[in-house]
Amino acid sequence: MFQNLGYAVEGTPVSGDQGVDLIVIAGELRIAVQVKGYYNSVSNSAIQEVVAGMRFHSCVATCVVTNSRFTKSALELAASNDCLCIEEANFEDFVFGRLVRNT
Numbered sequence: 768m769f770q771n772l773g774y775a776v777e778g779t780p781v782s783g784d785q786g787v788d789l790i791v792i793a794g795e796l797r798i799a800v801q802v803k804g805y806y807n808s809v810s811n812s813a814i815q816e817v818v819a820g821m822r823f824h825s826c827v828a829t830c831v832v833t834n835s836r837f838t839k840s841a842l843e844l845a846a847s848n849d850c851l852c853i854e855e856a857n858f859e860d861f862v863f864g865r866l867v868r869n870t
Contacts, residue, residue: 786816799826
């Protein structure tokens with residue numbers, strides 16, 4: 768999806784990725800992305816991991832994407848760390864390039 772929106776995408780190693788699954792490149796910006804395919808809600812740990820891995824991968828921003836939803840606590844932690852959360856409720860906005868910030 769990131770590639771369809773015009774971004775370059777790099778994968779990270781399966782092990783030792785430090786909580787980052789993809790690096791999305793938007794011009795000069797490198798964005799650390801973690802992807803969670805969950806049935807249940809995504810918790811704080813996903814936010815903690817991608818924020819910790821951001822600097823390791825020389826990124827300046829973070830994003831967590833899930834097919835599910837985030838817990839209230841995860842959304843609060845994401846907001847305090849400027850981590851973009853893409854979930855079932857705002858995935859359509861992401862697909863059409865309308866998602867800017869957490870809602």
